[in-house]
Every structure is written in structure tokens, then in C-alpha cells.
Amino acid sequence: MDRPRPLVCTGFMNSENTVGQSPAAHGGTALVVVSHHRPDSLTAAVAGRAASRLEAAGYSVDLLDLHAEGFDPRNRVADEPDYGNRDKTYSDEVHAHFRRVRAADVIVPVFPVWWFGLPALLKGWFDRVWNYGLAYGRSRSPMAEKRMLWLGLAGIPAHDPNADLVRGLFDGPLRRGTSEYCGVSDVRTAVLFDSEGEDLSGGARDRHYRELFSEAEAAVDKLVAG
Numbered sequence: 043m044d045r046p047r048p049l050v051c052t053g054f055m056n057s058e059n060t061v062g063q064s065p066a067a068h069g070g071t072a073l074v075v076v077s078h079h080r081p082d083s084l085t086a087a088v089a090g091r092a093a094s095r096l097e098a099a100g101y102s103v104d105l106l107d108l109h110a111e112g113f114d115p116r117n118r119v120a121d122e123p124d125y126g127n128r129d130k131t132y133s134d135e136v137h138a139h140f141r142r143v144r145a146a147d148v149i150v151p152v153f154p155v156w157w158f159g160l161p162a163l164l165k166g167w168f169d170r171v172w173n174y175g176l177a178y179g180r181s182r183s184p185m186a187e188k189r190m191l192w193l194g195l196a197g198i199p200a201h202d203p204n205a206d207l208v209r210g211l212f213d214g215p216l217r218r219g220t221s222e223y224c225g226v227s228d229v230r231t232a233v234l235f236d237s238e239g240e241d242l243s244g245g246a247r248d249r250h251y252r253e254l255f256s257e258a259e260a261a262v263d264k265l266v267a268g
């Protein structure tokens with residue numbers, strides 16, 4: 043795998059790049075969780091597209107930008123005062139984040155694939171917030187009625203020999219190991235491969251980005267359509 047080059051993405055909320063019709067109105071709350079340190083990253087642009095698409099479908103969008111909000115992925119002792127007690131009180135920050143999860147009908151984490159895993163920032167959000175007694179460990183899962191779309195960007199192309207590692211990540215630790223383990227009933231995944239558009243420039247690069255946006259929007263539309 044070649045080392046990635048930084049991408050700068052501007053104007054991502056520009057509606058002229060939107061491909062296709064907006065899906066029919068649905069309503070409810072959508073939590074879009076974006077994990078990237080650069081606000082002009084392609085990841086942020088894709089998250090903005092996903093949020094716009096959900097809004098167009100009638101959702102009230104809670105955009106959680108983990109980096110911008112200063113989320114600290116490190117667990118603290120106060121986060122888990124009594125590990126074995128599912129009724130324990132976690133830290134205020136953990137409860138505040140989980141309230142946003144609980145309020146959501148639809149959850150869409152948007153992130154770059156790093157070392158065939160989640161960025162530490164997003165991993166830490168799941169580690170700290172999706173906790174025992176909150177997201178799992180109840181006979182009646184609080185997550186059962188929710189729907190989820192894991193929307194990831196991978197630098198390698200879909201035909202790369204290592205692409206199966208990316209697919210394995212989405213189908214294993216993310217879909218099954220996290221969402222389904224917590225009882226989320228409707229789980230979808232979408233990987234935007236070749237996110238960096240290797241060797242492209244000018245109009246070809248713009249077209250490539252439009253295709254990626256279109257793929258992301260199509261994945262959101264499918265989620266919304268249920």
C-alpha cells in the first residue's frame with residue numbers, strides 16, 4: 043500500500059454535485075459521527091453529503107464531529123467505576139454521548155480506514171460510549187429499533203489484493219462485532235474504495251470525487267428506504 047497523500051476537499055455542500063433525486067421523506071433523528079482531524083478532508087465532505095441526504099429525507103441530523111468537539115478516545119477510571127455492574131453510573135461525558143446515541147433512529151459513522159481498522163478517535167468513541175448496560179448487556183436491547191450504516195473510505199482500490207481485509211473489517215468487527223452484538227436490527231456497510239483517486243488530476247479527479255459522493259448518497263438512500 044502506498045502512503046496516502048493528503049486530500050483537500052472544498053465546496054462539498056454544493057448541491058450541483060448531488061447526483062440523483064432525494065429519497066422520500068421519513069423523519070426521525072440521524073446521528074452522523076465523523077472522525078477526521080481535517081475539516082476539509084474527503085471524509086468530512088462525505089459526512090456532509092450523508093447529512094444533507096438524511097436531512098432531505100426528513101431526518102433531524104445530529105452531526106457529531108469527534109475531533110471538532112474535542113472528544114478524547116482514552117478511557118478513564120471514572121468512565122468505568124465498577125466494571126461488572128451494568129447499572130453503574132458512567133462519567134457525565136459518557137452519558138452525554140450515549141444520550142445522543144439513544145436519541146438516534148439512524149446512526150452513520152463516517153471515517154477513513156486506517157491500518158485496516160477504525161481511526162483511534164472513532165474506536166475510542168465506541169470503547170468509551172457503547173458500554174455495558176448502555177449499548178449492550180440488557181435483555182431488551184436499547185439499540186434494537188435502530189438502523190446503522192458504516193460509511194468508510196479506503197485508499198486502496200476494490201481490486202487490490204488487500205481489499206478483502208477492508209471487507210473483512212466491515213463485515214466482522216463492525217457489522218457483527220459491534221452493531222449486531224449490540225442488537226442493532228438493520229446494519230449496512232459501504233466502502234468507498236480508491237478514495238484518493240490515485241494518479242488522477244483535474245477533471246478526472248473531480249469526476250472521481252463525484253462518483254464517490256454518489257456512492258455515499260446511494261448507500262444513505264438504501265438505508266433510509268429500509
Ligand SMILES: Cc1cc2nc3c(=O)[nH]c(=O)nc-3n(C[C@H](O)[C@H](O)[C@H](O)COP(=O)(O)O)c2cc1C
Nearest residue numbers: 046049083084085154156157158195196197198237
Ligand atoms: C494512518 C493512515 C493509515 C491508512 N491505512 C489504510 C489502510 O489500512 N487501508 C486503506 O485502504 N487505506 C489506508 N489509508 C488511506 C486512507 O484510507 C485514505 O487516505 C482516506 O480514505 C482518504 O480520505 P481523507 O482525505 O478524508 O483522509 C491510510 C491513511 C492513513 C493516514
